[in-house]
Amino acid sequence: MHTMAAATGVRRMKLGCQGLEVxxxxxxxxxxxxxxxxxxPEPDMIALxxxxxxxxxxxxxTSDFYGPFTNEILIGKALKGIRHKVELATKFAISWAADGVTPVIRGDPAYVRACCEASLKRLDIDCIDLYxxxxxxISVPIEVTVGELKKLVEEGKIKYIGLSEASASTIRRAHAVHPITAVQLEWSLxxxxIEEDIVPTCRELGIGIVPYSPLGRGFFTSGPKFVDNLEEGDSRRYAERFQGENLEHNARVFERITEIATRxxxxxxQLALAWVQHQGSDVCPIxxxxxxxxxxxxxxxxxxxLTPEDMAELESLAAAxxxxxxRYLGTVLTYKDSETPPLDSWKGE
Structure with a gap:
């Protein structure tokens, strides 16, 4: 494993403190x-x-929500014969309401278990590396959700537990029940x-940090013009950052980032991604x-x-x-909405 990765220049790292290496x-x-x-097209994605x-x-x-379900099935097909080479992360908690528009979030124990069993089947594997x-x-104490995940670890169905878009206090409460290996969150230029509160909390507890959308959902790949090429039905078409004056303003910042990249x-x-990669040895962007x-x-x-001077220049450009x-339309919960009730309020199973 190490020689293969080393030969291609993708280094290995420890994610969290429980032994996961990615x-x-x-x-x-x-x-x-x-x-x-x-x-x-499925054959192209399997090849990729x-x-x-x-x-x-x-x-x-991946996640059971992507599709829903179809992305896990795709990954399952792609992993035939190479499962042993892969650290596989999937997720549970979001589904669509009957209207197909409203997301429903669940963390009750029966749902956690049912989702895990269903993901194992779709992925056609025995154990999920990071769940x-x-x-x-926000209706279920985080201790209850993580308590069920802990049982799944003990049963060998999952190896490591993660949270996505959780607040610092939710992370602390979860970690007290069972060590959390990774927190996934949006982090980019x-x-x-998240730098103020969540990153320091993860570091204090020894939790790995997995930034999603490190390229600003594609904005840092080709700048404002990428919006013109989005397909019908692409959720990014409706994002506030890609509208009117916001987009014009953001385009000017992109121009300055482009100048640094050229230099x-x-x-x-690559510059935007390198900036995330330089945040620390506990950070693994996806x-x-x-x-x-x-x-x-x-x-x-x-x-x-990137030198410390490069980092400082980028950070002054990309101040808060x-x-x-x-970053999201109003209906999507982020860590700012992730406080859960106290454990002693739970009356469920």
Missing amino acids: SAQGLGCMGMSAFYGKPK IQHAVESGVTFLD YQHRVD WTRD KGCTPS PGTTKIENFKQNVAALSVK DAFKGD
Whole structure:
């Protein structure tokens, strides 16, 4: 394993303190099946996943919500014969209400267990390496949800437990029940609000940090013009950051990032990704892509070296208020909404 990864230049890293080791960059698989326009052709996506694994990017990220379900089925097919080379992360907690528009978040024990069993079947595997609660159910004490996940660890159905978009206090309460290995959250040059509270909490507790959308949902790949090329049905078309004056303002910041990238001899997306990679040895971003060419560019970002001066320059450009527009539409819960009731209030099973 080590020699394969070393030969291709993708270093290995420890994620959290429980023993999970992953490639220092992962592969987010959501866009292959969901949210970013039509699902992509299955044979192409299987080829991409297998190429990633052979290249040393062995940390794959999916969820039962992507599709729903179709992304896990795709990953299951792609892993035939290479399961032993992969660290596989999937998630539970979100489903659609009957209207197909409203997300429903659940973290009650029966649901946790049912989701895990269903994901194991779809992925056609015996054990999930890293199982995240995709969003926090604010009606169920986090101790109850993690208590059930702990049972799944003891039964050998999952190896490690993660949380996604959880607040610092939720992370602390969860970690007190069973060690949390990783917290997944949005972190990029234009989403930095987690640096104040959540990143220090993870570091204090020895929890790995897995940034999703490190390329600003594609904005740092090609700048504002990428919005013109989005398919009908691509959720990004409606994001505040990609509208009108917000987009014009954000485009100006992108131009300055492009200037720095040119000076460093890399692309803006590689610069943005390298900035995330330089946040620390406990950080493993999971950029998503559906093209092998873009995948290769993302891996090449691992060899972009940024000096403290480069980092300072980027951070002054991308200060907390540098970009305009919310990162999500209002209906999507983020860590700011993730407080759960106290454990002694729980009357459920």
